[in-house]
Amino acid sequence: MSSKEQGLRLVLEVWRQKGQEDAGRFETYVLESVSPDNSFLEMLDQLNEKLVKEGQEPVAFDHDCREGICGACGCVVNGQAHGHEKGTTLCQLHMRSFPNGAKLVLEPFRASAFPVLRDLVVDRSAFDRIIQAGGFVSVSTGSAPDANLVPVAKDNAEKAMDAAACIGCGACVASCKNSSAMLFTSAKVSHLALLPQGQVERERRVSAMVAQMDAEGFGACTNTQECEAACPKEISIENIARMNREFFKAKLKGR
Amino acid sequence: MSEAAPSPGSSARIAAPIATPRAGHLHAGLSSVTKKYAVAMSGLALVGFLFAHLAGNLLILIPGAFDQYAAALHASPLLPLAEIGLFAVFVVHVALALACARANRDAKPQKYAVAATRGKATLASRTMVITGSAVLVFVIVHIAHMKFRAPLFGNPTVETGSQWVLRTLAHPLGALVYAVGVCAVGVHLSHGVWSLFQTLGWNSKRWHARLTGISRAVGALLAAGFLLIVVYALLRGGR
Numbered sequence: 255m256s257s258k259e260q261g262l263r264l265v266l267e268v269w270r271q272k273g274q275e276d277a278g279r280f281e282t283y284v285l286e287s288v289s290p291d292n293s294f295l296e297m298l299d300q301l302n303e304k305l306v307k308e309g310q311e312p313v314a315f316d317h318d319c320r321e322g323i324c325g326a327c328g329c330v331v332n333g334q335a336h337g338h339e340k341g342t343t344l345c346q347l348h349m350r351s352f353p354n355g356a357k358l359v360l361e362p363f364r365a366s367a368f369p370v371l372r373d374l375v376v377d378r379s380a381f382d383r384i385i386q387a388g389g390f391v392s393v394s395t396g397s398a399p400d401a402n403l404v405p406v407a408k409d410n411a412e413k414a415m416d417a418a419a420c421i422g423c424g425a426c427v428a429s430c431k432n433s434s435a436m437l438f439t440s441a442k443v444s445h446l447a448l449l450p451q452g453q454v455e456r457e458r459r460v461s462a463m464v465a466q467m468d469a470e471g472f473g474a475c476t477n478t479q480e481c482e483a484a485c486p487k488e489i490s491i492e493n494i495a496r497m498n499r500e501f502f503k504a505k506l507k508g509r
Numbered sequence: 510m511s512e513a514a515p516s517p518g519s520s521a522r523i524a525a526p527i528a529t530p531r532a533g534h535l536h537a538g539l540s541s542v543t544k545k546y547a548v549a550m551s552g553l554a555l556v557g558f559l560f561a562h563l564a565g566n567l568l569i570l571i572p573g574a575f576d577q578y579a580a581a582l583h584a585s586p587l588l589p590l591a592e593i594g595l596f597a598v599f600v601v602h603v604a605l606a607l608a609c610a611r612a613n614r615d616a617k618p619q620k621y622a623v624a625a626t627r628g629k630a631t632l633a634s635r636t637m638v639i640t641g642s643a644v645l646v647f648v649i650v651h652i653a654h655m656k657f658r659a660p661l662f663g664n665p666t667v668e669t670g671s672q673w674v675l676r677t678l679a680h681p682l683g684a685l686v687y688a689v690g691v692c693a694v695g696v697h698l699s700h701g702v703w704s705l706f707q708t709l710g711w712n713s714k715r716w717h718a719r720l721t722g723i724s725r726a727v728g729a730l731l732a733a734g735f736l737l738i739v740v741y742a743l744l745r746g747g748r
Contacts, residue, residue: 267622280622333625359623366618380529388523429627431635432613434541458523464542469529473616474541474609477704478634483627491707492714499710501542 261287262349265357266301268313271370278370280359290350294337295320295327297349313360314373322346322486325421328428329374330361335425335484343423343486363424365433367471378424380470381438385422387466388459389442395451404450414448417441419487429484432473437481439467440497441489447500457504464501541612544605549705551602556702556727558595559694563734570741575671603645610638633700633728640697647690662686678739679747687739695732699725 264285271278285304288297295317302312318326322343329344331337337347352358360374368376406414418441426437443460446452452459475494482491539547565582568574582588633640653659654677662683667673677683703724706712712720 330621330623333621333623334627338625361621361623364617364619364621366616383527383529386527390523392522431617431630433616434613436541455523462523464540466527466529468541471616472541473613474545475708476609476613476634476637477700477707478630480627480630483629490714492712492717495707495710495712497710498542498546498708501540502546502710505543 261289262352262354262356264288264297264349264352265355267357267359268301268373269361269370270311270313270373271362273372274369288349290348292349293320293345294331294347294349295345314371314375316375317345320345323421325423328363328423328425330363330428332359335363335428336423336486340483341486341488343421346486363428365424365427365472367433367435368424368427376424378422380472381422381424381435383470384435384439384463384466385442388455388462389446391446391451391455393454406449410448413492414445417444417448417489417493420445420485420489421487423486425484425486426481426489427472429480430473430475431478431480432476434475434481435467435470435472436475436494436497437485437489437491439463440493443497443500444493447496456500457507457509460497460500461504461509464497539605539608541609544609545708547601548606548609549708551598551605552701552705553709554598555602556698556705558598559698559731563731566738567734569671569674569738575674576669579670599648603641606638606641631700633696634704637697637700637704640693643693644690644697647686647693650686651690674738675742675745676747678742679745684739684743688736691732691735691739694735695728697728698731699728702727 266283266285267280268283269278270281283301283305285297285301288300292300295315298313298315305312315329316326318324320327322345325343327344328336331344331347336342336344337351339347339351362368362370362374362376363378365376367380368378371377420438420441422438424438427433427435430437443463446459447456477491477494479491482489565578566575568578650661654661655674658673662677662680667676678687701724703712703717703720706716706720
């Protein structure tokens, strides 16, 4: 029988860590007959079923929507956040992307600002606090206006929409050698800086969000562009340039 | 991810910082973006200086011109001021780049077991601290040797500045140190130039490819220009 009928045989080296205090280590598991149509998370479900049957602890991993829009899932597969495919979350990565007999090394996102909670689960609440610092509009902008009453240039609308596509998964931080959160923060800053609703708090927002980003212990960008390449939503580093611009303008105004 | 956006009419206002469980603050004092800004601005000034420096140095290819230029430069009362300014810019660039590098190292305490990139990072972009440190060491040797005339590469008895330069660069160790030094500058700038524009916010999707191209060209041009002087000295045998 071909491997397609039998399914894939995978050698998984998975990071196992009981909690934040545990040092953690790799464990090797062999998984047989994995359907090439399975998503990566379904493959992990299959692994966990096997582990539970054998009386072992299942591998903890984050997941929610499993359709690539929530930003909950993600781990590092063979050194790449969300695996090797472009513009894909882990849940949308399918096992057909891997050859039979593939050896996969699974690690959690690594950053001092993302402490490992258990196995492949990391604490990404630092991102929530960056949003809490200013990633919202708190001034009254009135009720919903009639369509096109407030003109927004097509170009700005597109750029704001592209920035707003960020699902906050943390792949940018994971793939950055400095664990910098500048792609995430800049996407959130850009999204609101480009739209009329964001104007009132524009300067305060960028100052507060950058301050929070620093306080969380993320590194500084060295423009290697790995974040953009790893981002499942393909957020452009153009946003980082915009955030730096916004930050400079805010500081000039003393905000 | 849940976003803590306040409901309409709530009293939430933008005001950092939110309490964080993180113990350390990697960017104490200046914010990361401010530090990067200062590194970029000082880097831009240093690139400008390098072009002027190369233009002056290339005069060595014209007999007599270099010494004339050096004499005119040293006769200027503004030279000490310019030197102090250049030194200050250099110190800002190195100190803040190293401060960022330290924070960056602390932000990624554990590397991945499998090292992989998406092919966007380049050798130059990943080794800015290494090439930068090499340039720092080179500049210290260069200043000690050219400005303070430390006899590091042979001990030639010379009368003019151009003789000192040419004989040093014809010395095997001198040629090697200068060649390696200017190549480190070239590699550093092949990433540094576009990177500084990005950091200053002077970049967009439209300009990105142009800027990365310009960056490589500037790095190659400056390295080639300085290497030309080394090759010239070697060909002339130091005379």
